[in-house]
Amino acid sequence: MSISAKTLDTNEYFYGHKACAGCGGSLAVRAALKVLGERTVAVLPAGCMSAVGFNFPQLCFANNAIISMFAGTASMLTGVEAGLRRRGITDFHAVGFAGDGGTADIGIQALSGAIDRGDDILYICYDNEAYMNTGIQKSGLTPYGARTTTTPAGEHIHGNLRPKKNMFEIVAAHGIPYAATATVGYLPDFLAKVEKASKIKGPKYIHVIAPCPTGWGIPVSDTVEAAKEIADCGLWYLAEYENGSFRLNRDPKEFTSAEDYLRRQSRFRHLTDEDIRVIIESRDKKWEYIRKNWKQ
Amino acid sequence: MKPYIREQKQFGLDTIPEDTCFEAGYLVTVNAGWRSIRPVVAADKCIGCGQCYLYCPDGVISLQDGKAVIDYDFCKGCGICEKICRPGAIGMEAERK
Amino acid sequence: MTKKFLSGDEAFAEGVRLARPEVISAYPITPQTIVVERLSEMVEDTSLDAEFIHVESEHSALSCAIGASAAGVRTFTATSSQGLLYMAEGLVYASGGRFPIVMMNANRSTALPWNIYGDQRDSLALLDTGWIQAYAENAQEALDLALMSYYIAEHRDVSTPFMVNLDGFILTHTYEEVEVPEQAQADAFLPHYETDNCFDFDNPKNMAFSAGPDTNYLFKYKEHAAMLRAVPVIREAEEKFAAVFGRQYPGLIDTYRTEDAEIILITLGTIAGLAREVADSLRAQGTKAGVVRLRYLRPFPGKELAQAVKSASALAVLEKDISFGAAGTVYTNVTSALQANGVTAPVYNFIGGLGGRNISRADIEAVFAKTASGTQQVNFIGIEVENA
Secondary structure: OOOOOOOOOOOOOEOOOOOOOOOHHHHHHHHHHHHHOOOEEEEEEOOHHHHHHEEEOEEOEOOEEEEEOHHHHHHHHHHHHHHHHHOOOOOOEEEEEEEHHHHHHOOHHHHHHHHHHOOOOEEEEEEOOOEOOOOOEOOOOOOOOOOOOOOOEOOOOEOOOOOOOOHHHHHHOOOOOEEEEEEHHHHHHHHHHHHHHHOOOOOEEEEEEOOOHHHHOOOHHHHHHHHHHHHHOOOOOOEEEEOOEEEEOOOOOOOOOHHHHHHOOHHHOOOOHHHHHHHHHHHHHHHHHHHHHOEO | OOOEEOOOOOOOOOOOOOOOEEEOOEEOOOOHHHOOEEEEEOOOOOOOOOHHHHHOOOOOEEEEOOEEEEOOOOOOOOOHHHHHOOOOOEEEEEOOO | OEEEEEEHHHHHHHHHHHHOOOEEEEOOOOOOHHHHHHHHHHHHOOOOOOEEEEOOOHHHHHHHHHHHHHOOOOEEEEEEHHHHHHOHHHHHHHHHOOOOOEEEEEEOOOOOOOOOOOOOHHHHOOHHHOOEEEEOOOHHHHHHHHHHHHHHHHOOOOOOOEEEEEEOOOOOOOEEEEEEOOHHHHHHHOOOOOOOOOOOOOOOEEEOOEEOOOOHHHHHHHHHHHHHHHHHHHHHHHHHHHHHHOOOOOOOEEEEOOOOOOEEEEEOOOHHHHHHHHHHHHHHOOOOEEEEEEOEEEOOOHHHHHHHOOOOOEEEEEEOOOOOOOOOHHHHHHHHHHHHOOOOOOEEEEEOOHHHOOOOHHHHHHHHHHHHHOOOOEEEOOOOOOOO
16 A cells, blocks of 8 residues: 555654754654554654653653664664563564764664664664754765865865765665665655565665755755755665665656755855766766666 | 643652653643744645645644644644645744734 | 582573573673673573574663663673773663663773773772672672672662672682572572563653753652662562572671771672681781671662771771772772761772782781781882872
8 A cells, every 4th residue: 555645644653842843854753653653662862853852751752762872773773672572572663763973973883783683673864964963063974065063164175075975875785674765855755665664574774865954054944845856856866775686766867956956055055166066976977876787 | 643731741759750761742842932934724725635744844734624734732833834735725924922 | 409610700691591581682802701602502502591682882782781671671781891881871871761781790901001801990980870789709699699680670669770790700710619599499589570661552651761950850869769779679689589599698798707806908809708818817816807898889888888897996998990090989989988977997098900910818918917007098009109
């Protein structure tokens, strides 16, 4: 059954939280929980979603949920899954929601360990491309050129000098049963992937782009548009890794303007035409590789 | 089913939990004060497609009798619903103090 | 009950097996490795029905144990030295969340310089993390503490994690004859773990949450109060243990010939045995010497200690630890508690055994002699300098 606004669980599992208006991360968490349902234990590391959702006595998850140590999303998921299984409980989902820093930087070791062990967990990385909770510092998933508070854009350095770490393919390299990329701009695609992952045994990983209006420098009403545009202009792609092979889910005949996408966000406003040429060149190289090597 | 506002809002030594484990979905404050603008649904234009419900980061929109209804206690006024609404049934209005 | 010839690590593993943990997550580090090797073998040969999780670090070991404890099951982990320090973030997490995880720590020196041998700088550096800390003297006590630690940690009045410390190599790797109880005895002593501090699909829970300045201090007070409530629970556990197994333990401290002692040496861990022998020979020569072994460092046995040393005219604290720029941490704890309880005898600190350096009979004789004659506040055994 395909997932749509009409078929989705009407319960709200993440409600009353203190995320900023227009927060893409909270949309990803809310939407995924509506697919996974009430028999879900959510593990969230220190980060935006735990900071906004768990301030005693304001506790915003309707399902079982817990904050993990920053580096410990995946390792805590392992313990939760094993512990519940030992209690004879089997019909539940153990899901982690970690940000880009919690996943690609401080949490990557624990994530790698859990995938390596084959633990029956779903790990969702909501990627807003910087440490937003602490005030927009660069993470391993901050894109090339982005201005953050630790990659200031000035005369000498034009923001972040390194491209995004390739988490999707790093995870896939473990031979994980299922991995996917998504964006909150295309929720039905994301939700279908969450549903698919929820039916697969073993470790699963979904990497979902979740814009942060504060950190990206866009109006709070533009979160979903920006999250669509990043895929439409080719700076993100929707793909899956399953049974040992990659599949591209969506191959735009023509990209929308990457320059327009970048120029609309204040974190990229300083970029020169040359900087943008570098970004587009890197995009085109990636797509050439994808189209040549991945199934469609 | 969703987290909802509870009666007991203050906790002291005798009422806090012994450990860091408490009832899920326990709310004591609303988010209404965050808004400077509020979405208003024109029921005659709303076709009940549910896109606003689907994309709301706060989950404050539900469909009742085929029309979008907003929980203003928790709406933060981001305006994503207005942008996503194809029939143009949602308008943003200044929040009256 | 069977008698086996076991190392401290192996004895502890036998105790863990008898405690029936559901989830074990551990990462290898010398001199802890034998514990996790034995437990893995027990899982393989089905004498232990548990999930053994091969985590990729100590941080993950404790993180995983916290997750399993939050799922409502009995958990175990073990580590040592750098590994303990690597999981330090998890120590405060486990205690703040009131997860009654049991951990064995093989006391080992901390780098730099690198050193794998035993001292107590690792666990003593973490006294403030909210874990109950016990120090075993021999392999039998190690096994028995494995069982008692679960009883105490999981008790509803306590619900606090428990670290059992074994001197690296001196205890972890030394073989002794150990009485290994039958499973039925262990089951009669240790009840199944029941808790509300866990996920529940009928009444879902939000756990390990934040608490701001308005309530945070209340949670911290409760943690402190629970640790203090461990004192009577330790007594209760030891009485029940004696009833089932026939071995009575002496509570937070283990006193030896202190009733009329004029010079008392206070120490912890395996060195207590040699200290008692020295006390005996001193008594044969006419010096009224006694020994107190601190079995628990948290909760700290302040009143018990003051009571035990009230006859002494001078006291020594011998420990394998130094808090640089101050004194040994055990010493600081001891002097603070004695002062609060009206003990006015001078107390001298002796730092020995760092990085596994042997503490000899002559060293302990010198400790008693210096304590009797008076010496500087902090003394490093083997280093004769003033104002250390």
